[in-house]
Amino acid sequence: MDRRISRRHFIDGVAVAAAGAALGPRHAVPPAAGQAAAPGRAASPGRAVPHALPHAGHVPSARHAASRARRPSRARNLQGDTPDAVGVPHALRDGRFWERAGAPRPTGETYDLVVVGAGISGVTAAYAWAERDRGARVLVLDNYDDIGGHARRNEFRPAGRSGPLVGHGGARSLYAPSAWSPEGRGLLASLGVEVRGRRPDLYRSLGMREGVFCDRETFSADRLVVPDGPARRWVAELPVAARAREDLIRLLEDPPDWFPGLTDARKKEVLAGLTYTGFLREVCRAHPDVIAFCRTMPSAAWGYGADALGALDAWAESGPHAYPGFAGLRLDRSRPSPYNAARVARRWAAEDGDVPCFPEGNQALVRMMVARLVPGFAGSAAVEDITTTWFDYGALDRPANRVRFRLSSPVVLVRNDGPAETASSATVGYYDGGRVRTVRAGAVVMACWNMVIPYLLEDLPAEQKEAMRQAVKMPLVHATAQLRGWRAFREAGVHRVRFTGAYWVTAELAPPVSAGAYRCPSHPDEPIAVHLLHTPARRGLAPREAAVAGRRELLRTPYAPLEFGVREQLTRLLGPFGFDPARDIEGLTINRWGHGYAPEYVRPWDAFHPGGPFPAELARRRFGRVAIANSDSVPGADVDSAVRAAYRAVDELAPLSGPLGAA
Template sequence: MTNAGSPTPADTRRDFDLIVVGAGVAGLSAAFYWLTEVDRDARVLIVEEGAQIGGPAIQHTFDVDGRSLVSPGGAQELTFPSAFAPAVTSALSTLGVEIDRFYSDTVSTHYTDQGAEGHGYAFAASVWGRSHLVAHGRSAVADFADAPIAPRAKAEVAALVSEPTDWLHGRTDDEKLAELRGRSCDGVLRDFASLDDDTHRFLRYSTSAQSGMTFDQHPALDAALIGYLGLDGIGVRPAGDPWAGLTRTGTRFFPHMDPPIFRFPDGNATIARAIAHHLIPDLFDAATVDDRLTAVMSVDALDRPDNQVRIRLNSMATVLRHDGADSVLVTVDGSGGATRTYRARAAIVAAPARAATRLVPELGQDQQATAACLGRYPIVSASIAFRNWRAWQSLGISRISWPGHPTWQIAGLEFPVTIGAVTPSPSPDDPTTATALGALTEAGTDPATGAAAGRRRLLTATARHEISAELRGLLAEALAPGGLVADRDIAAVRVEMWPQGYARYSTSRDRPGDGSAATEAKSRLAAGVGRIAVAGVDVIDHPFLDGAMESAHLAVTHLANGGAGR
C-alpha cells in the first residue's frame, strides 16, 4: 500500500532487498558490504545519475603513437593505507587489492635515474606578469633570483623551499601547538613572520589541490602535521597522543605517515572497478587487478534483468520514502523520460549529502540543515597525454606547481609503478601521461563562501572550454624553456570538472554560522531515518577513499541492526 496522497508513477514495481543511490565508491561499497555481511543472496539496485561508475574514481586511456597509456581520470591515490579501518582493509583483501605490492612495484628511481627528479615552480604570466620556471632539485638551493616577484620575496621564497623556518622557535612543543591551534596556515605566518606580500601570494593556493582549502583557510595544526610548505619547518613531531585540535583525518593519520607510493596507474579507478566486478562477475573479461587494469568494461552487463546486482546509469532518483515500517520506495527518472518506482527492504543514499535534502523528505529538520550546509570544495582534474617528455627531462623536473594560480595548482608525470601490462614510459623519447589537479575555492573568505564561488564558476556554460585552454596554456608556458611545442608534443588533454569535489570536513577553525557542521551532526545525518541511511565522505568527516568505504560499511551495519527510528 502506498501512503495516502503520494501518487506512484505509472510503471511496474520490482522488488529489491537494497536500493543504493549513487555508483561512486561509497555506493558500490554499500552493495559489497550488504552482500558480504548481511545477505549474500540479496538483490540490489544501484541508481546512478551519471554515465559512469566510480564517481571521481575513473580511468582514462590513450593510444599515442602506438603506445597504450592509462591514467587516473580523477581520484588518484590511497592516502596512508596503514590508517584504514579494519572493514576497509578486509574488503580490499577480498577484492584482491594488495597494498604491500607498492613497495616492490613502485619504481622510485625512475625519474631520478633519467635526470628528472626535481620540482618546477612555474610562475604564470596571468598571475605574475611574466612567465618563469624555477627548477628545484633535491640537492641544490632553489634559485628565485629571476622570478617575477619582489626583491625581498625572492630570498623569502627560496628559504621556504630550500631551508624551512621554524616561525615558533624558542617555544616548547605545547606552546607551539597552542599557537597553531585555531590559526590558519597564513595566520601563523602573518602573526609570527614578517614576509613580503608576494611571499603570501606565492603560498595562497599551495594547499588547495590537497584539501580544497586555500592557505588562509587551511588549519595550521593539520598542515604542520603533514608538513605543508610554509609550516614544514616548525619543529613539532608526531609523538605520543594525537594533538588536541586536529581534524578527524589528522587524528587518524597521526601515527600513520606512510610514504606516498600507493597509487595505481589509473588511480582509485582500480578500486571502483574491482568492487563493481565483484558485484557483477561478467563485467570484465579479467580475473585480477593486473588484468582488469587494461580490460574493457562490458557496459551492457551493468543492468541485465537477471543480475543479482543491477547498476542503472543515466538515471536520477527523485524521491525516496517509506512505504510502511519495513519497506522503502524510490522513484527514478531514467533515460528517454521513463519514470519508475522500485520497492526495497532498505535504501542507502551514497551521493553528495545535499542530495539527501532533495531525496528524503522524512529526514528531521536538524538532519536537513546539516545536509544543506555540506557543499563540497570544487576541483578540476586532468589527464594529459604527451608524445614524449623530453622537455621535462631537459628541465630536470617530473612535477610542476603554479604558485598563486586560482585554478590549476599542481601537475606531475605518470606515477612510476609497474602493474600488469602497464609500465612507466621507458625513456623521455616515448609517450607518457601527466595528471593535473586544482581547486577553485576562492581565497580571502571563509571556506563555505569560497567554495560556493568556485562552484558557480564551474557551472557556467564556458567553464570547460576556458579551464581546458587555461591548462594547455600553462603547460606550454612552463615547459617551453625545455623545448616543448604544445601543438606538437601534447597529444590530448582531458579535463574533468567536479563542482561537488572534495568533501568539507570539520576543523578547529570552524565557527558558528560559517557553513560548517560538526562531526556529531554528520553522524546523525548518516543515521538517516527508518530504513534509509546516508553514506559517503560528507558524513564520515574523512574525505578520502577509505572514508567513502568506511561510511558505506557503517550505513550497512546500521541498517542491518534495525536502522533509525521514524
C-alpha cells in the same frame, strides 16, 4: 596552439570536444560469442558494446536506453559533472523538477537493497551487502554515465603504442593505507590489492624533481624553479622582491621561536586559531611575495589554498612538502594535536603517504568489486588484469543479475513506506530520461552527496536536513592530456610542477605505475598522460563558502577556455624545452567535479572540532529503512572514509532484514 580538436558539439550550451579515435576515451569490449575471454584483449576500433537489456517491469525511453548502452563518455572529452549528469539534481534543488516530471510510475521491481550512488562508497555498500547475503537482490542507481563517482578512468589510443594509455580522472591514489580502518584493509585484502613496497621512483632516477612555476599572474615574469638543495641557492632564482628572498630563506633555514615562553600545547592552540596565510602575515610578518609564493601549496591536497588551510595542519606536514616557518617553534612531533584534522592525524600512525596502485587510479577498486558482483561485466576481476581486461557495460543492468547497476538514472525521491519507526519497506524513484520510475526496497543506502539528500528524502527531520547541508564538497577540475612524448619534462628536470597563481595549480606526469600486462611509459619519447588540476574555491573565504562560490563560476565555464588553458599553460612551462602544443598534445579529457573532495572538520573554521558535537553525526543517523553513507558522512576525502561509511550503513540496516529480504 590553435590546432582544432575535431567534431565539436554542444550539450546544454557547453562546448564539448568530441575528439576522434585518438582523443576519445575507450573501453574494451567482451569477446564475441564462443570466443575465449583473454585478459588484456583490446577493443576493435569499430566494435560496438552490446545494448543493455530493458529493465524488468518497464520499457525505458529511447534516449535513456541509448545512454546506458554506449560506453561511458566515449563520444566526448568533457566528463564528470556534465549538464546531463547534474541537470536533474539541479532542477530538484531549484524546485523545477516536479513541475514537468509527471506522476511516478512503478516498475514492479523489488530489491532487498537499493543503493543511491555508484561511487566508491555506494559500490562498497552493494559489495558488503552481497558478502552478507549471496542471494540478495541489489540495485545501484547513479546519475553519472559511469561507475566510480569521481574515481574515473581516462583512456587514450596513441599511435605507436600496442595497447591503450590509461590515466586517472580524479581519484589518483590510496591515502596512508597502512593506517586504514579494519573495513578498508579488509576490502583491499578481499580484492587482492597489496600496497606495501609500491614506491615508484622512475622520475627521480632520471634526475627529475618537483618544481614551482612562478607565473606572471602572481609575479613579474614566468620562471620555473626546482626547490632542491640549499634554500639560498634556489630562492635566489625566484622573481620576487629582495626582502622576500631574505624572508623566505629565514623561514626555511632558521625561523625563530615565534611564541617564546608558551608551552607546546599553548603554541599549538594558537596555531589552531590561524590560517597558514594568517601565520605568515601576522606572526612571521613575511613579505607579500612570500605569501604569494606559498599560496597554492595546499591546493592539490585540500581543494583550497593557504588562505583557508589551518596553520596547525600546515605545521604537521613534514618532509619535502613542508611548509616554511615552523621549525623554530620546536613543537613536539611524537603525536598529533587534538586540533589537527583527522586526515593529518592519521599520518602519524601511517608508514606511507599517497600510494598510487593503478594507472587508472582508484576506479580499479570499483571495477574489481563490480566484476565480482555482475556476471559478464569484465573478462577478469583479478588485480593484475583489471587495467587491461575488457568491460561490457551492457551487462550491468540485465534482469537475471542479482546485483544490477543502472547508470544515467538520477534518483529523485526516497521515502519510507509508512512511519519511519515501523516501515517494513521503502520506495525509491529515479528519472530515466522520459519519466520517473519507482522500485520497492527492503533497505536503502544513500551513498550520494549528503547535501542532496534533503531534496530526495523530504520527510527527514528538519535538524537532520540542516546538518546534511553542512557537507559542502570542494569543487575540482581534473584535466588529462595525452602527450606524444615527455622529453620536454625530462629536459626541464621536473615531473610535477606547482603553479603559484595560474588557472591550473599543478601539472604532473602520470605516476609510473605498471599493473599486470600494462606497462607505464618509461622512455621520454613514449606517449604519456599528464594530469593538471584546478581548484575553483574562491580565495579569501572559509572553505564551505569558497566552495559554493567557486562551483557557481565553474559550472558557467565552457569547455573551450579549459582546453585552451591546458595548451597555453603547458606551453609556458615547457616551451623553452622544445614543447609544441599543436604537435605534442594529442588528446585531452576534462573531468569537471563541481562536488569533489568531502571537506573535513578543520581549525580555525570549525570551532566544535575536536570536542563536537559534529554535524556529520546527526546527518548520518539512520531514518527508518534508509541509512546514510558517502565520505561526506565521516567526513573525509579519501577511499577509507568512503569504505567505512558504506560498511557502517550496511551494519545499521542488516538487523532490519524482513519480508523483502526473505522473498
